[in-house]
Amino acid sequence: MSGTANANRLVRWIDQRLPVFTLLAHATTDYPTPKNLNYWWNFGSLALFMLVVMVLTGIFLAMNYTPNAALAFTSVEHIMRDVNQGWLLRYLHMNGASMFFFVVYVHMFRGLYYGSSKSPREILWWLGLIIFITMMATAFMGYVLPWGQMSFWAATVITNLFSAIPWIGNDITTWLWGGFAVGNPTLNRFFALHYLLPFVILGVVVLHLWALHTVKSNNPLGIDPKGPQDTIPFHPYYTVKDLFGVGVMLIVYMFFVFYAPNYFGEPDNYIPANPLVTPNHIVPEWYFLPFYAMLRSIPNKLLGVIVLFGSLIILFFLPWLDTSKVRSGRFRPAFKIFFWLFVADGCWLGWIGAQFPTESLVVQGRIATAYYYLFFLVVLPLLGWFETPRTLPSSISAPVLPRGGAAAMEKA
Amino acid sequence: METRIRRSARAAFLALAAFALASPALAQEEEVKLAPQDWTFTGILGQYEPAQLKRGFQVYREVCSACHAMKLLAYRNLAEIGLSDDEIKAAAAEKQVTDGPNDQGDMFQRPARPSDQFVSPFPNDQAARAANNGALPPDLSLIVKARHGGPDYVYAILTGFVDAPKDFKLPQGMYYNTAFPGHAIGMPPPLTADRVTYADGTKATLEQEAHDAVTFLNWAAEPELNVRHNLGLKVLIFTIVLTALFYGLKRSVWSDVHH
Numbered sequence: 271m272s273g274t275a276n277a278n279r280l281v282r283w284i285d286q287r288l289p290v291f292t293l294l295a296h297a298t299t300d301y302p303t304p305k306n307l308n309y310w311w312n313f314g315s316l317a318l319f320m321l322v323v324m325v326l327t328g329i330f331l332a333m334n335y336t337p338n339a340a341l342a343f344t345s346v347e348h349i350m351r352d353v354n355q356g357w358l359l360r361y362l363h364m365n366g367a368s369m370f371f372f373v374v375y376v377h378m379f380r381g382l383y384y385g386s387s388k389s390p391r392e393i394l395w396w397l398g399l400i401i402f403i404t405m406m407a408t409a410f411m412g413y414v415l416p417w418g419q420m421s422f423w424a425a426t427v428i429t430n431l432f433s434a435i436p437w438i439g440n441d442i443t444t445w446l447w448g449g450f451a452v453g454n455p456t457l458n459r460f461f462a463l464h465y466l467l468p469f470v471i472l473g474v475v476v477l478h479l480w481a482l483h484t485v486k487s488n489n490p491l492g493i494d495p496k497g498p499q500d501t502i503p504f505h506p507y508y509t510v511k512d513l514f515g516v517g518v519m520l521i522v523y524m525f526f527v528f529y530a531p532n533y534f535g536e537p538d539n540y541i542p543a544n545p546l547v548t549p550n551h552i553v554p555e556w557y558f559l560p561f562y563a564m565l566r567s568i569p570n571k572l573l574g575v576i577v578l579f580g581s582l583i584i585l586f587f588l589p590w591l592d593t594s595k596v597r598s599g600r601f602r603p604a605f606k607i608f609f610w611l612f613v614a615d616g617c618w619l620g621w622i623g624a625q626f627p628t629e630s631l632v633v634q635g636r637i638a639t640a641y642y643y644l645f646f647l648v649v650l651p652l653l654g655w656f657e658t659p660r661t662l663p664s665s666i667s668a669p670v671l672p673r674g675g676a677a678a679m680e681k682a
Numbered sequence: 683m684e685t686r687i688r689r690s691a692r693a694a695f696l697a698l699a700a701f702a703l704a705s706p707a708l709a710q711e712e713e714v715k716l717a718p719q720d721w722t723f724t725g726i727l728g729q730y731e732p733a734q735l736k737r738g739f740q741v742y743r744e745v746c747s748a749c750h751a752m753k754l755l756a757y758r759n760l761a762e763i764g765l766s767d768d769e770i771k772a773a774a775a776e777k778q779v780t781d782g783p784n785d786q787g788d789m790f791q792r793p794a795r796p797s798d799q800f801v802s803p804f805p806n807d808q809a810a811r812a813a814n815n816g817a818l819p820p821d822l823s824l825i826v827k828a829r830h831g832g833p834d835y836v837y838a839i840l841t842g843f844v845d846a847p848k849d850f851k852l853p854q855g856m857y858y859n860t861a862f863p864g865h866a867i868g869m870p871p872p873l874t875a876d877r878v879t880y881a882d883g884t885k886a887t888l889e890q891e892a893h894d895a896v897t898f899l900n901w902a903a904e905p906e907l908n909v910r911h912n913l914g915l916k917v918l919i920f921t922i923v924l925t926a927l928f929y930g931l932k933r934s935v936w937s938d939v940h941h
Contacts, residue, residue: 347824507935528917540827541828
């Protein structure tokens, strides 16, 4: 049903001039969605929900925050102590970042497992990766804003990565800092960008959804819907399912906000930034730990930086690196094993990144980094050739309806 | 169906376990094992005990405040731990602050008012170091949140002063503390039994004083904790009921779909 056919005259009047109702109907009630999506498909809407939460809490935090190296730390404590419900805003925002990354990581692993990046969804996958990388930049700059010890030293370590670039590295770093060390100009530009980038993300999310609605959702079987018997309208089926997902996530999220608000944080960030005192153990937020582990496991600085950024760039080639004709991991017995090893490898890297680096941990880091790359560059391309996939069902309805959904098809 | 739920549950558990493993809470370098203390304010129903906060403030006022600043607190905040307006005025008036300029353009000294921040014992960090053998007594406003181990750590420091082992080289003017990283700490043992005399008649053992002081410091770092725990319970119950309703709604909307 589109807006022009609507019974309400006002709706019709508006829709003929600006077809917002037609657009909405097209994106919800008319949007055919595979009927077999499992709960792993909830994480996209959860990520969108978290983005909205982060933008809303962020706007109100910005109203009370002062981006000045001499005042930033106290202004955050002012939010915590004097602003009405300021502590709630800040804890929602702080823990919201962790929730956001958690749901996005699950969303990405889901895409990897079910082959969601494969044709015709390559651009959809790329847009997701652009969102992910922009998120990482936003989160990093947001972490700098409270201007605690970890803020300052994380900013120093990460911006220093650029000094590894031959010839012009040091100049680039000075340019990024706006001075000869991380200081007030750095804080100011990070604040400006931290406010800007979420809206860039929002724009790319619109493109991500546009691409999704063009190529339609993948599904756990990885086969295309054969007809109306295989799909259901997005609304109300997936809107209520997504609401239920949001509820479950909120329970976890609210538990951390109210009962363990600093669980994901570092105590050192409650010490004001001091350029003269280096913390004896600089660690990034948990969601950067796997990448941090890769960086630290390479002895050469430039090579380390290349390995770090390469681990993200390689993801753009996934649609062609995974050579199997079968999308869904459900029908790929060997892929399954390597996939879960890859998940374990990511967690292992995360654990290594959190530890104080010892010789044995550096070796572990190298093995884990090697598997990360081997998985994409060797395992995925070869599996497409050597693996014998299980037989695919003839249609989405086939496994549940008698005669492969033929009866339903005749009725429809 | 059964196996699918079990498979999903197993996968969810794995993801959560990975999440927990990767979290920085486990990312501490080796440190002294802290004895977990019994605090009134931990746990879902945890709240500060008003009488204990008052005793803790007494310990801070009579002992800690000689060296440690608490710049993020104002005297007016003491109303939250149950001090009356007159008590707050009296506590503030003990200290002098510089105000001005007045009509003549001169700066002048006046007693602190409830709206003033806690007055620091030293005018600046250099003065603090000069008076303390080179060591800087940290500001205590956020000390509980700023240390791994939180209240248990601060408690362990306050009660951790013992004679140095014979083979330990203790630098001149330092003290041996079991909880402090490296064990040589610049702070002399601040608390001893009967260091303060409690107005409410509580026996002032070392452990009691340390417990009270740490509770006060935890309040200083997390003054919103009582409200947070109260509201959190309501929010959690609401969210759980709402989610159950969403689940029922989902089941009923999906009842005609074979999948």
